[in-house]
Amino acid sequence: MTTPSSPDRWGLPLGISAFALWGAMPLFFPLLEPAGPIEIIAHRIVWSLVFCVLLLAVTRSLRSFLAVLRSPRTLGVLAVASVLIIVNWTTYVYAVLSGHVLDAALGYFINPLLTVLLGVVVLRERLRVAQWVAVGFGVAAVAVISAGVGGLPWISLVLAGAFGLYSLVKNRVGRDVGALPGLAAETAVATPFALAYLVWLGATGVGTFTTEGTGHALLLAACGVITGLPLLLFSSAARRLPLSVVGMLQYLTPALQFLLGLLVFGEHMPPSRWIGFGLVWVALVLLTVDGTRQARAARLAARARTTVVPRS
Known part of the structure; x- marks a missing residue:
């Protein structure tokens, strides 16, 4: 049986496919115009x-979904997660449609740095020196970019904050x-509100689902596949790859x-933004190197504990 510590040949292609699809999403959402971010x-x-x-029906996994719906505590936690991921989605679509892909x-x-910081604030975790230095670089990056553009990069901070809290929940x-x-x-928690909004758009004549042609309607319906497919690819990859990968x-x-x-949408990159991105990349290198060292040390410690010393 394949374990995360012994990846099979499909793990890396599945993982690359998942993250590549997420990375290519800025190409998809402009195709949905003239629908606005909330309608999308x-x-x-x-x-x-x-x-x-x-998919749950095809894989005969509907029972697991129904079990979640029957658990008030679990459903309550997922309702909070639903609010956070919708904030993330809405901000992301707004960023793409308004020319703020960068x-x-x-x-x-920034998200990995904020996740580390959330561990300190919420979970009372103790950071290593390298992690503190990485967080410091992240804060410096936000400060430099804010000074250069004349205000906080609120889109970046909302995206990182919402997704960081979502991951925590x-x-x-x-x-x-x-x-x-x-x-x-x-999505089940949020669907009644989403349907009510779509019905209101249709009733007031400002919705685009039935007014922009079959192709537009199919693209809006494809949002389900665009959302679910990379998640499934990621889940399959995570079971096959080491966490470090x-x-x-x-x-x-x-x-x-x-x-x-930068290259497709031609967004402007002033010097302050280049410096800010550079600081973030340095921070991520520090986090990656530190995390790799800690993971290696943990593996060696676990191997030492399981080693059987022969009796003389």
Whole structure:
């Protein structure tokens, strides 16, 4: 049986595919115009639930989803996660449609640093020196960019904050709820509100689902696949790859977003932003090196504990 410590040949392709799809999303959302960010997110919620339920039915896993719905405590935690991920989605779509793809990329580069900081504030974890230095570089990056652009990069901070808190909340139920049932539950909680909003858009004549042609409607419906597919690829990869490899692959998403913002969408990169991104990249290198050393030390310690010393 394959374990995370012994990756099979499919682990890396699955992981790269997941993070590459997430990184390429800025190319998809402009195709949904003239729908606005809120309408897009409403469709994303509804069609993600449809996609998840269909997959659960095909894989005969509906019982796990129904078990989540019957657990008030678990459903309550996932409801909080739902609010956070919707804030993240909405901010991201707004960033893409308003020409702030680079800010979105910065947010996902900052996210690992903010996650470390959340560990201190919320979980009372003690950071190592390298982690504190990395966080310091992250704070310096935000300060430099803020000074250069004349204000806080709020899109980056909201994206990083919402996703960091989302990850923290999901960690509370992650051992008991799988990725697919969890996403289904999160979207199920939000679907009544999303449907009500879409019905209101249709009733007032400002919705685009039925007015912009079949192709537009199909693209909006495809939001479910766009949301669910990379999550499934990631879940499959995480079971096959060591955590250290998954941690390295996560930087592929903001790196692709950065390249798209710079080369495809032609967004402006003043010197302060280059310096800020550079500081963040230094911080991520520090985190990666420190995490790799700690993981190696933990493996060696575990191996030493399990080594049987022969009796003389």
